[in-house]
Amino acid sequence: MFLFDPTMILLIPALILALYAQSKVRSAYAKYSRIPNSHGLTGAQIAAEILRRNGLTDVQIEEVPGELSDHYDPRTKTVRLSTANYRERSIAAASVAAHEVGHAIQHATAYMPLQLRHAILPATNLGSWMAFPLFFIGLLFSTPFLMDLGIVLFTGVVLFHVVTLPVEFNASSRALKQLVNHGLVAPEELEGARKVLNAAALTYVAAATMAVLNLLRLLMLKNLSEDY
Numbered sequence: 602m603f604l605f606d607p608t609m610i611l612l613i614p615a616l617i618l619a620l621y622a623q624s625k626v627r628s629a630y631a632k633y634s635r636i637p638n639s640h641g642l643t644g645a646q647i648a649a650e651i652l653r654r655n656g657l658t659d660v661q662i663e664e665v666p667g668e669l670s671d672h673y674d675p676r677t678k679t680v681r682l683s684t685a686n687y688r689e690r691s692i693a694a695a696s697v698a699a700h701e702v703g704h705a706i707q708h709a710t711a712y713m714p715l716q717l718r719h720a721i722l723p724a725t726n727l728g729s730w731m732a733f734p735l736f737f738i739g740l741l742f743s744t745p746f747l748m749d750l751g752i753v754l755f756t757g758v759v760l761f762h763v764v765t766l767p768v769e770f771n772a773s774s775r776a777l778k779q780l781v782n783h784g785l786v787a788p789e790e791l792e793g794a795r796k797v798l799n800a801a802a803l804t805y806v807a808a809a810t811m812a813v814l815n816l817l818r819l820l821m822l823k824n825l826s827e828d829y
Contacts, residue, residue, distance in 0.1 A: 608818040615811035622803040629800040630669065632793075633693040634685065639787040644686040644694035651702045651779045652680075660705045664688070671697050673704035675719060680705055692786070696794040699780050700801070703772030706779075714767045725761040728754035736819055740826055748823050752816070759816050762809040769805045773798040 642650070648662050661679045664687040665671075671682050680701045686694040707715045732755035739747025776798060780786045786794055 606822065608821050611814045611818050611821075612811065615807065615814050618810055619804075619807040622800070622807040625800040625803055626669075629796045630693050633696070633797050634689065634691045636692050636790075636793060637690050638692050638695045638785075638790060640785060641690050642695065642785065643688055643690050644682050644698035645688070647695045647780075647785055648680050648682065648698040648702050650785060651699060651783065652705065654783055655702075655706055655709070655779075657702075657705055657709055660702075660709075662687075669697075671701050673701045673708070675704075675708050675715075678705070678708070692790050692793045693797050695780065695786060695790075696776065696797040697801075699776035699785070699794075700772050700798055702779065703775035704768075706775055707768070707772060712768075712771065714764050714771070718761060718764045718768055721757060721761055721764070724754075724757045728756075728758040732758060736822075740822060743826070745823075745827075748819075748826070752819050752823065755812075755816055755819060759809075759812045762805075762812040765805055766809055769802055773802055 638647075645662055645664070652658075652660050652662075659678055661677070663679055663681045664684055665681045667683050668685070669683060671686055673680050680698070682694075682698055682701065686697045688694075704715065732751045734751075735747050735754065736751025739745065739749075739751060777791070777795060780794060781791060
């Protein structure tokens with residue numbers, strides 16, 4: 602009943618958007634992974650050069666397994682690039698590497714949305730694990746307090762996804778500026794870099810949309826429970 606109630610219809614647009622976003626990412630990444638950048642630099646070399654030119658000598662670059670597992674870890678000041686993006690000399694590798702260094706630059710300049718995202722991360726992790734179980738236990742046993750607690754916890758998850766949007770879009774904007782200003786991509790390669798980064802950004806839009814619609818769903822289920 603709880604898994605397939607009528608409010609599930611709310612999630613359909615977000616599911617469609619998520620599937621579309623994943624398709625765009627894979628398509629753009631696959632295309633521009635096959636096209637070498639004109640400077641013949643690996644993703645790791647691109648990242649190192651941008652860090653050097655921004656004076657970020659305390660940021661490390663590491664290779665990590667997985668596909669598109671790239672991320673920046675502010676706790677250790679480490680840019681982690683997936684094997685393909687670390688070693689390959691493609692436009693896609695350059696774009697992803699520059700994006701992750703964009704987060705390092707955000708960290709170094711105390712970019713407020715990034716600071717907020719890190720501050721609420723522990724609460725977000727708790728909410729991701731506990732919100733739905735608490736809410737549906739409360740719904741099953743008609744316990745409004747548990748439903749409200751689940752909603753509050755999930756609101757933190759929604760906030761995290763919403764704050765993530767400016768963080769990711771800003772990192773991509775910084776990436777493109779760094780690539781252009783330091784001459785790390787040729788002018789004709791910029792459009793490809795932009796397509797890779799825009800496709801990746803769309804996945805965050807889809808995640809935020811899903812989170813918002815799930816919160817709306819919980820609120821609707823609570824209101825429906827109060828009518829019976």
